[in-house]
Amino acid sequence: MTTPTPTDWPPLIAGQPALDLLNTLTLENGALVEHLGDDAAAAAWLSRATGAAQAPQPHLAERARELREAVRAAVESLKRAQPVDLAPLNALFARMHSHLVLRPSDAGFALHREAVGDPAWLALAPLGEAAAQLLAQTDFALVRQCEHAECVLWFHDTTKSHRRRWCSMALCGNRYKVSEFRKRRGG
């Protein structure tokens, strides 16, 4: 078990990047905590989530939150078996334009991807792609929220038994065990 440090918080436990994006809004001591509060925080999170260093772009945090809430609306509709309005998400995907550019490099040529329009949207393209894959290719019976009453984290249950209950055993699984233990002791 490892204790999360501020640099790896919020934890990337969802097993799906678009769900990890939802988890950038956490519930701590009964209050929602925003982890994409500014462009530097958004860039740090995006670097961690994608494994590719991302510089803070102007409006990155605002755009990331916009994408997050569009994903959340679609995920929540699906979980409630309500119709999903795809227009807001498709409108955001349409902003994630890029084109390829070849540049000379030591080894010959290097391939670059250049933003068309707002670079912040291009920076979010991997998350946009993950969101599209989530909605198109994932069994939503296995997309769930942590069962702990004081937790709002989402995950994709990829366990063999499909009985994952917690965002993480180290966090909520143990919290639950401790509270059950206290209940049994009547404390």
Ligand SMILES: [Zn+2]
């Ligand atoms: Zn949890």
